[in-house]
Amino acid sequence: MVETFEGVRCPAADLTGFIEDLFTRAGADAPSAKAVTKAVVDASARAFDTHGVRLVPHYIASIEGGRVTGKPRVTFTRKTPSVGHVDGGSGFGHLASYRAIEEGCAMATETGVAAITAGNSSHHGATGCYTAEAARRGFAAIGVTHADAMVVPHGGVKAFYGTNPFSFALPVPGEEPMVLDMATSSIPFNRVFLRRATGTPLPPDVAVTGTGEPTTDANATEAVLPLGGAGFGYKGAGLAAMVDLLSSAFTGMPHGFRLPSFSGPDFATPIPMGHFFLVLRPETFQPAESFYGRVTEFLSDLRNQPTRPGEKAMAPSDPEKPEAADRARRGILVDLTTWDALKEIAGRYRATVPKAS
Numbered sequence: 001m002v003e004t005f006e007g008v009r010c011p012a013a014d015l016t017g018f019i020e021d022l023f024t025r026a027g028a029d030a031p032s033a034k035a036v037t038k039a040v041v042d043a044s045a046r047a048f049d050t051h052g053v054r055l056v057p058h059y060i061a062s063i064e065g066g067r068v069t070g071k072p073r074v075t076f077t078r079k080t081p082s083v084g085h086v087d088g089g090s091g092f093g094h095l096a097s098y099r100a101i102e103e104g105c106a107m108a109t110e111t112g113v114a115a116i117t118a119g120n121s122s123h124h125g126a127t128g129c130y131t132a133e134a135a136r137r138g139f140a141a142i143g144v145t146h147a148d149a150m151v152v153p154h155g156g157v158k159a160f161y162g163t164n165p166f167s168f169a170l171p172v173p174g175e176e177p178m179v180l181d182m183a184t185s186s187i188p189f190n191r192v193f194l195r196r197a198t199g200t201p202l203p204p205d206v207a208v209t210g211t212g213e214p215t216t217d218a219n220a221t222e223a224v225l226p227l228g229g230a231g232f233g234y235k236g237a238g239l240a241a242m243v244d245l246l247s248s249a250f251t252g253m254p255h256g257f258r259l260p261s262f263s264g265p266d267f268a269t270p271i272p273m274g275h276f277f278l279v280l281r282p283e284t285f286q287p288a289e290s291f292y293g294r295v296t297e298f299l300s301d302l303r304n305q306p307t308r309p310g311e312k313a314m315a316p317s318d319p320e321k322p323e324a325a326d327r328a329r330r331g332i333l334v335d336l337t338t339w340d341a342l343k344e345i346a347g348r349y350r351a352t353v354p355k356a357s
Helices: 012-026 030-045 053-065 093-111 128-136 189-198 229-248 288-303 320-330 336-349
Strands: 007-010 075-080 083-087 113-121 140-145 166-172 175-182 273-280 332-335
Touching: 007 012, 007 336, 012 030, 012 053, 012 332, 012 336, 030 053, 030 093, 030 128, 030 320, 030 332, 053 189, 053 332, 053 336, 075 093, 083 093, 093 113, 093 128, 093 140, 093 273, 128 140, 128 166, 128 175, 128 273, 140 229, 166 288, 175 320, 189 332, 189 336, 229 273, 332 336
Parallel strands: 083 113
Antiparallel strands: 007 332, 075 083, 113 273, 140 166, 140 273, 166 175
């Protein structure tokens, strides 16, 4: 779902330099600053605004408060030929996740399949940034991560699960990778934050108040429903449980209900999150010509299915691709609240704000 909102536009290269400079001035080392910037700009460039540039002020607060280590010692351990683990050193989850993909692609080149866990990490933004990175290198990838409690169990009234996203990406001949990147909740909680910032209501049947009553008021929202809403939320809740266990039991991290709150007010206590990635080398399973022929055939058949008037049959990431192309031409869209916050941070650190239109 592509959000609509008022904002400013800034060329990707200018925005990248600006954000990387802010993180460096706030105390991040070069690898951390580059990794976070790469992920948030990539997400916003692909119209994943809930997990893009709008998170920069939050991440800056995390490093300033001590929740995230700006100069982490990130290590990798290869446990078996096909299994490895990244220790994020309590640094930014973006750095740990890109490292997991890098190691996973190298291992999958040898073995065909690599399962990489990451622990002692933190929020890593849009999970699709990392599966897409693998796809751009010629691999298919699955990625999941958990979060602190923001989603009620099916039939519940208090938050238990995180939004616990799931992503799948694979390379597509002649176009950008196909990327599925979805929360297992009705909406990601960052969409609640974005709607608060833009002053727009939420759709019905996605959010609840602190007493479990349905609401469309983003400011009154205390939790969101699992995917499927009030009637069929057992499906999203089941997926959330799977993601939570892959991200906690397999990584050695606490499950989401036991993690500190992402939203604060405590920005000093680390949130020890886990991530799980599966990287697949297509040519190990099928000859390249056969594999990519099937992918192309699938997408062609899907996109040419009959539809209701005014609708299109679309593959994952098809809705975002036209917006991504537009942003590449006109500049990345940043909502006004976030832009004002970035300018305030720049003022504190005496950083130069790029021109925006």
